[in-house]
Amino acid sequence: MKRYQALQNRAQEISPHYTMRTTTSPDGDTVVQLLPKAPDSHDRAPIRFTGQVTFRRDDPEDEQRRWQFEDAIRFGGDIHIGSANLGAFTVDAPSELGISGTGPLEAIRITSATEVLNPATPAQLAVLTPAGVPTASLPLELTERTRGISGGTLKGQDLTGFIHVRMRVDRRNATGSLTLSFTSPETCLPQAIVPALRFMSRARLGQTMQLTIHGSSENPLTAPITRPLTPDGWDADEAEVWAEVLSDLAMLQNMTGQFFPLPADFTRRDARQVKETLALLRGEKVELNVRTVSVSVVSSDALDQVAAKDGFAFAAQFESLTLTIGDHQIDLGPAIEVMTIDKILNLHEARRELEATGRTSVRMRIDKAHPYQRYLGKHLPAIDPQL
Numbered sequence: 001m002k003r004y005q006a007l008q009n010r011a012q013e014i015s016p017h018y019t020m021r022t023t024t025s026p027d028g029d030t031v032v033q034l035l036p037k038a039p040d041s042h043d044r045a046p047i048r049f050t051g052q053v054t055f056r057r058d059d060p061e062d063e064q065r066r067w068q069f070e071d072a073i074r075f076g077g078d079i080h081i082g083s084a085n086l087g088a089f090t091v092d093a094p095s096e097l098g099i100s101g102t103g104p105l106e107a108i109r110i111t112s113a114t115e116v117l118n119p120a121t122p123a124q125l126a127v128l129t130p131a132g133v134p135t136a137s138l139p140l141e142l143t144e145r146t147r148g149i150s151g152g153t154l155k156g157q158d159l160t161g162f163i164h165v166r167m168r169v170d171r172r173n174a175t176g177s178l179t180l181s182f183t184s185p186e187t188c189l190p191q192a193i194v195p196a197l198r199f200m201s202r203a204r205l206g207q208t209m210q211l212t213i214h215g216s217s218e219n220p221l222t223a224p225i226t227r228p229l230t231p232d233g234w235d236a237d238e239a240e241v242w243a244e245v246l247s248d249l250a251m252l253q254n255m256t257g258q259f260f261p262l263p264a265d266f267t268r269r270d271a272r273q274v275k276e277t278l279a280l281l282r283g284e285k286v287e288l289n290v291r292t293v294s295v296s297v298v299s300s301d302a303l304d305q306v307a308a309k310d311g312f313a314f315a316a317q318f319e320s321l322t323l324t325i326g327d328h329q330i331d332l333g334p335a336i337e338v339m340t341i342d343k344i345l346n347l348h349e350a351r352r353e354l355e356a357t358g359r360t361s362v363r364m365r366i367d368k369a370h371p372y373q374r375y376l377g378k379h380l381p382a383i384d385p386q387l
Contacts, residue, residue: 015096017045034097047097051089051105053081069110075153075168076112076146083107112146122214123156125165127203128222134210136202138195140165142213161185162196167211167221176221178209182231187261191250194243201240203229245271248278249325255281256330263326270325277323280332280376290372293339294361300354303362307347311367313340315380334378340370 011020018041021033036042055066065085072079083106090102120141127136142156142165154167166179185193203209203225212220230239246262252274253259263270276286297303306312321335344350345363353360366372 015045015094017041017094018097045094047091047093047099049089049091049108052087053085054087055085072110072112073148074150075148075170077148077153078109078111080109081107112148115145115147117143117145120156124212124214125158125163125199126210126212127199127225128208128210130206130208132208135207136199138163138199140211142167158196160188160192160196162188162193163199165211169221176223178211178221178223180229189250189259190246190253190262193262194246194250197239197243197246200229201237201243245274248274252278252281252330258328258330260326260328263328265326273323274325276374277330277332280321280335280374283376285373285375287371287373288337290339290366292345292363292365293341293372294363296359297350297354297362298359300351303350303354303360306362307344311340311342313338313370315339317378317380321374321376333376335374335376336378336380337372337374338381339372340367341365342367 008022011022014020015037017037018034019037021035023031023033025031034047038044053069055069056062062085065079065081068077069079069081071077083104086105086108088102089105089108091100093099120143123140123142125138125140126134128134138158140156140158142154144155146153150172151168151170154169155165156167157164162182162185164181164183166181167176168179169176205225205228207225208222209225210220210222228236230236245268248271249262249266255278276288279286297306316337316339318335318337321332323330323332341364343365345365347362350360350362
């Protein structure tokens with residue numbers, strides 16, 4: 001250990017401009033990194049690479065590599081080039097480093113230094129109509145910056161981490177481009193993601209995207225929207241649909257005072273239950289899509305009373321109605337369900353089963369003119385004299 005420390009100390013004394021760091025690659029190879037000792041080390045004692053990189057124009061894969069190579073050089077990025085695309089390279093470095101010379105390379109990897117913006121730079125993303133009227137906006141945080149010989153790239157995201165933004169600026173012709181991608185956050189409250197969904201729903205073809213960086217509102221970056229701003233597999237109106245759904249869920253949480261993250265398996269069926277529950281909490285009666293019901297009967301007198309009428313209604317009273325969303329349950333309190341029956345579907349089979357076992361299940365059809373209803377509370381409905 002003492003010997004290793006001594007060698008490390010000696011290595012740092014080799015150059016007044018660069019320090020050395022030794023690591024081991026996953027393959028077991030020794031990797032020596034040269035790092036500048038001062039911010040101006042590259043200017044005072046530059047290390048230059050000169051050589052030839054070639055790409056075949058008749059090879060689509062080579063053309064793709066060429067585009068990636070030029071893009072990384074011009075705007076910053078990460079590119080790996082193998083020996084098939086490399087000629088001899090010459091290294092010109094300070095003599096004390098002992099790395100100057102000309103020879104073949106197995107590979108070269110060019111990676112731009114990523115500057116982490118700390119604190120993050122605030123920005124605003126907006127959708128504009130052809131007349132320049134904003135229809136939606138979303139606050140962003142720009143967190144990373146890379147630079148190249150022609151310009152640079154800024155990366156950031158909205159406050160929920162749902163929408164990711166990459167802004168490319170070309171200084172040579174004062175142009176830029178915006179690329180957006182989507183990553184669903186692992187956990188978030190439903191109201192947090194609604195603004196991003198609203199924004200996506202309004203970003204349609206023919207409109208313009210505008211990015212304004214805090215402190216530079218006089219020169220916003222604008223770019224036409226060339227493709228729908230929705231994740232792959234989504235319908236054109238799906239972002240607006242889900243914005244409404246999550247707004248309902250947020251309202252339900254606000255009304256009940258019970259807040260929980262958006263479940264990962266939240267479905268359209270859950271959304272319908274949320275909308276129905278909101279109506280119940282507002283004191284409304286909700287019509288349920290129920291066509292038949294089954295009731296257990298343990299008395300022949302009860303069955304005779306039911307069978308004696310062509311139409312009848314009855315109410316089911318619940319001590320507590322519970323709404324389940326994901327792993328979370330919301331107690332809504334007492335509830336009443338009212339159903340009007342126009343026909344018993346298995347009367348003869350029910351009589352035989354009741355006589356044989358002392359219990360039966362009676363299947364009944366709901367009257368189409370009187371839908372199955374549910375409401376919160378303990379008060380039973382008034383009796384309809386016609387039933």
